[in-house]
Amino acid sequence: MSTTTPEALAGPRRKHISVPVPQVPRKRRSPEEIAAESTFSDPKRVLLAAPRGYCAGVDRAVIAVEKALEQYGAPVYVRKEIVHNRHVVDTLTEQGVIFVEEADEVPEGERLIFSAHGVSPAVKQTAADRGLETIDATCPLVTKVHREATRFAKNDYEILLIGHDGHEEIEGTHGQAPEKTTIVNGPWEVDQIEVRDPDKLIWLSQTTLSVDETMETVQKLRERFPNLQDPPSDDICYATSNRQTAIKKVAPESDLVIVVGSENSSNSVRLKEVAREYGAKRAEQVDFANQIDESWFTDAATVGVTSGASVPDVLVQDVVRLLGEYGYGEPEEVVTAEEDIVFSLPKEIRKAMKDAGHDDVGRGGRKR
Numbered sequence: 001m002s003t004t005t006p007e008a009l010a011g012p013r014r015k016h017i018s019v020p021v022p023q024v025p026r027k028r029r030s031p032e033e034i035a036a037e038s039t040f041s042d043p044k045r046v047l048l049a050a051p052r053g054y055c056a057g058v059d060r061a062v063i064a065v066e067k068a069l070e071q072y073g074a075p076v077y078v079r080k081e082i083v084h085n086r087h088v089v090d091t092l093t094e095q096g097v098i099f100v101e102e103a104d105e106v107p108e109g110e111r112l113i114f115s116a117h118g119v120s121p122a123v124k125q126t127a128a129d130r131g132l133e134t135i136d137a138t139c140p141l142v143t144k145v146h147r148e149a150t151r152f153a154k155n156d157y158e159i160l161l162i163g164h165d166g167h168e169e170i171e172g173t174h175g176q177a178p179e180k181t182t183i184v185n186g187p188w189e190v191d192q193i194e195v196r197d198p199d200k201l202i203w204l205s206q207t208t209l210s211v212d213e214t215m216e217t218v219q220k221l222r223e224r225f226p227n228l229q230d231p232p233s234d235d236i237c238y239a240t241s242n243r244q245t246a247i248k249k250v251a252p253e254s255d256l257v258i259v260v261g262s263e264n265s266s267n268s269v270r271l272k273e274v275a276r277e278y279g280a281k282r283a284e285q286v287d288f289a290n291q292i293d294e295s296w297f298t299d300a301a302t303v304g305v306t307s308g309a310s311v312p313d314v315l316v317q318d319v320v321r322l323l324g325e326y327g328y329g330e331p332e333e334v335v336t337a338e339e340d341i342v343f344s345l346p347k348e349i350r351k352a353m354k355d356a357g358h359d360d361v362g363r364g365g366r367k368r
Helices: 031-037 056-072 086-094 121-129 140-154 168-174 187-192 211-224 238-253 266-277 294-299 313-325 347-355
Strands: 045-050 076-079 097-100 111-114 133-136 158-162 181-184 201-205 256-260 283-286 302-307 332-335
Touching: 031 294, 045 238, 045 313, 056 076, 056 086, 056 111, 056 140, 056 347, 086 097, 111 121, 121 133, 133 347, 140 158, 140 168, 140 201, 158 168, 158 211, 168 181, 187 211, 201 211, 211 238, 238 256, 238 266, 238 302, 238 332, 256 266, 256 294, 256 313, 266 283, 266 302, 302 313
Parallel strands: 045 302, 045 332, 076 097, 076 111, 111 133, 158 181, 158 201, 256 283, 256 302
Antiparallel strands: none
């Protein structure tokens, strides 16, 4: 473990984060009041999971929208939320981004960005029919799953797609080959699945699932269908897996785990579930530090902190600062992996930047 100052947690400051944090309409109880009710004696510890926060795919998508605003000016339209984070979406809205549910809401001839979660061919066709100029900010790891689905469907395989029905990523992947794809929400649905040919069957998955639950689902599927094939490579993305591994190490030592991340963020919700499964006495999820109830601290000598893959680390810094106000020490960083993956920006953005005379147009994510 290494001790990390709050100022160091955020890394390079991003000037575009300017939307004020929403205020909670209540007065906080004082640190002295909480200390008087505490069921433990000092010291109070903070364990900060690493890796946490932005992954390369999220960073790429957010930068793509920022660069589109710089190159083309407002408004820029984005289908769905570019990433599942309230703060990011509010910030971009302030800058002139218009978020829409579907492509047919965008005026003909305007510019539309597809979110990091990916879209189906049908959505792309709707955009083309309206004469929209599109920028595809789909995470490359999601695109990989799309290509797998297309390839196996062409080879007449039936696809069992493990994921959450209704999530944008699952809608996009299912849409690559809807007639040959069955969505499996979890192990509880395995007994109800019907397939045409159990010898031509492969499973794929959403990239942001719980690793453990996905493997449980696969095991049950294989019990029913022994010839079920695995995907060519792991579909659960490196960032999802790394963040779950880190919180598995933090959780057993934590009386309270705070996950920073929006409720519609699949990977953030999974982090809260994993924390509980691996021994945290309590786990809570918040968008902002001011949503934390200070009464949580009365039974928490050790607080673990992490964040989902779509969360800017400045929001984690706010949580650490609040914990400091209530007497917790400098955070001890629990590092389980180092990440240095970056993705190229979407080709449409790279071309626009090159045409505008920018030299460095390739990188779409910072080293973490």
